[in-house]
Amino acid sequence: MPAPRKYPDELPERAVREVRTTSRPIAHVAKDLGIHKEALRGWVRQAEADAGERDDRLTAAEHEELKQLREEAAELRRANEILKAASAPFAQELDRPRTRPTRRSTA
Known part of the structure; x- marks a missing residue:
């Protein structure tokens, strides 16, 4: 469950x-708006990545895709474990x- 905003x-x-738009320092804008400067710095970096201005961060779309792929991989791992457990008795068999049954001679 995500943390509350x-x-x-x-x-x-x-x-x-x-x-x-104003080219003001992040710390000044953050102070004026009453938010933490590092939160604003992260938002700015993410906006730059989403706009293609940075290649050192994933875009929001890439983050979402990565999250979905991780969830899918976890689900597949769980399904694989269930299938392994269910097939174990068959593998033992x-x-x-x-052994072939022995033939009794009728003499």
């Missing part, structure tokens, strides 16, 4: 827009040596 959804967009 500390800031309203509109605030990051507004803060990033202000930093990018196949591994047993088969």
